[in-house]
Amino acid sequence: MDEWSDKRGAYAIIVIIEGLFIIFPIARLEFNQWAPREWVGHLIIAGSF
Structure with a gap:
């Protein structure tokens, strides 16, 4: 099982x-189409990890 x-x-x-x-x-x-730039920055930072 383990x-x-x-x-x-x-x-x-x-x-x-x-x-x-x-x-x-x-x-x-x-x-990129509708969100503020800050949101895109957070996504790119999160995606790079």
Whole structure:
């Protein structure tokens, strides 16, 4: 059981990281159209980590 939960945890982390790489560029494009510049700056800073 422990081995399976470890694999599931690692898989979840990979999925989250990949999701961020997919979501942040899309969010940046969306925010560039209507959000204040401060918001875009926060997204770019968050996306760079």
